[in-house]
Amino acid sequence: MNNEGQISQEELSELLKVRREKLEKLQSEGKDPFQKVKYPVDTHTNEIVERYSEYEGKEVAIAGRLMAKRVMGKASFANIQDRNGRMQLYVSRNDIGEESYADFKKYDIGDIIGVKGTVFTTKMGEISVHATEVVLLSKSLQILPEKFHGLKDQELRYRQRYMDLIVNPEVKEVFFKRSAIIREIRNFLDEKGFLEVETPVLQTIPGGAAARPFITHHNALDIDMYCRIALELPLKRLIVGGFERVYEIGRVFRNEGVSIRHNPEFTLMELYQAYTDYNGMMDITESMFRTVADRVNGKMTVNYGGHEIDLEKPFTRISMVDAVKKYSGVDFDSIKSTEEAKAVAKEKGVQFEDRHEKGDILSLFFEEFVEENLIQPTFVIDYPVEISPLSKRKADKPEYTERFELFIVGREYANAYSELNDPIDQKKRFEHQEALREAGDDEANMIDDDFVCALEYGMPPTGGLGVGIDRFVMLLTESVSIRDVILFPTMKPLQ
Structure with missing residues (x-):
């Protein structure tokens, strides 16, 4: 999707409304995608790519999210994304049937689909699946952004990790x-x-x-x-x-x-x-x-x-006392009392509390002078x-x-x-x-x-x-x- 990141709130609401209307129509026709309970997946996209010589010309069953679609009359190209990667699909009306192809053209980016087909390589050299079946397994009622960028979207990525992963x-x-x-x-x-x-x-x-x-x-x-x-x-x-x-x-x-x-x-x-x-x-x-x-x-x-x-x-192995001496110049082995440690802390600008003892102050010196140097x-x-x-x-x-x-x-x-x-x-x-x-x-x-x-x-x-x-x-x-x-x-x- 290329332009939906810039659409107005009113346009977005209309697009979301259209998706729900598509779902209602499917349900009224007895094609409710949420009634599908399983699909016979036998392969993942990365397996096809990594072991292409084994899969070339063989039928596979894959499933995942529709991430791109380019409709060209009687045939279309699409991209499906599963757990391990993406795969191009070649979908033809002659191969999946007129009714199924008409349904496929109405699918939205983000829909979950199941695909059966034969593995081949296109003229452009891209490994693909020539579909013989495309089934809608779940309807996406939200719209996927093209990508996330910027601080505001970074926050959204953490809040909606499912979106981030997609x-x-x-x-x-x-x-x-x-x-x-x-x-x-x-x-x-x-x-x-x-x-x-x-x-x-x-x-x-x-x-x-x-x-x-x-x-x-x-x-x-x-x-x-x-x-x-x-x-x-x-x-x-x-x-x-x-x-x-x-x-x-x-x-x-x-x-x-x-x-x-x-x-x-x-x-x-x-x-x-x-x-x-x-x-x-x-x-x-x-x-x-x-x-x-x-x-x-x-x-x-x-x-x-x-x-x-x-x-x-x-x-490297170094004692806290030696590390503090190395980076602050203060040797806590020569400091004999808490009062003396507090006096040195004041001299060096290290903040401490009244309850702190000599060992606490050594730790504060370590945090102040040493930690950032330990690469x-x-x-x-x-x-x-x-x-x-x-x-x-x-x-x-x-x-x-x-x-x-x-x-x-x-x-x-x-x-x-x-x-x-x-x-x-x-x-x-x-x-x-x-x-x-x-x-x-x-x-x-x-x-x-x-x-x-x-x-x-x-x-x-x-x-x-x-x-x-x-x-x-x-x-x-x-x-x-x-x-x-x-x-x-x-x-x-x-x-």
Whole structure:
């Protein structure tokens, strides 16, 4: 369709009215397309193109959406679009019959049709199907735009993803690749002996992350419940139970802002492995990113944000203290107190709150001076204990923990640590987090007494890892916004 993007609202209303009148006429003639229940599809368009030598001269049955039509008297050309591509159709009155051809000429762009015919190549060299049957399977009552462009239409693409997928085939490829990425993550972990499990989405205590939860209410039990903000604590309970290697891929929910990096519900993968530590988690993270990229993209390099990212080279490893020293000039190892840290923060113009301690301020320095500089894959290790309530302390520097985050092009892609398995220390850290909540930090952890009880039964030394699937998909598909890799991103309702 060429001109409908510029038609007036009055003209659009008339075109929509005509489509409904066509449907009513079909129904009055006993040809209601919505009464069709199935069609014997045996081939997809990409199969015909990719294996033309096998299909040439053979009859096929395909189905899809009518995307273009050029009527030329007794014969016409049309384009059909199915799940995997497009195919030209040659439709002749002599081949499908006078009545069927008359019906075909009335079909609208966007209608769903079924076609039987023989595969051939036109004089212009285009692979096509010479139709012997064309059947209307569903009537489109809306009008497809020719294409989307501009900011306003970008918003519409997210709101009406079904329209986006019809008009922009390249969008469909992103989501095919997303599915492949998740499949290869599963394959990678299954090959290493991990067991995939499912844990509750509704929880009485949200834990495993510093995030504001969504709150709901269970009527029968008359209790408030929370949509999970992480997968961590139930999975670690399974480690206590003896599973040793477990993982889950699932939706989590955080009641926070929306941006090109954040969506209130997103897909997270968490894994836990007994008898290893955060060094083992770095090894498995590096191997997984490299393996999945190679299996899905056929290469270990990605062009993202104007940078050539090399996943094949060993990932850099640097402590948070050393990274902050490198990019800000401040050595937190030489800072001995919170008061001294706050004084340095004021000097450097780093904003902080009264409740912040030395470790919190180190983290603020990292965000301010370091993150944007981490372009190639980098493990930032040894986070302060103040911001790592579930991580094991470093034996030689107990104010820091055996924790890392993976950064690529200034963005965090993974968070992992040697899991804290000391129930006494865990209880104290929960109590500290509870005090922060009472002081106004609604992202601080709540006390989970049952989890502490689980640790009291004994949890082996364990490494844990969380990877944001959506960001990983963004990286491997070179997508700018998280909305480009989530089929139905969260949107503010139209007024």
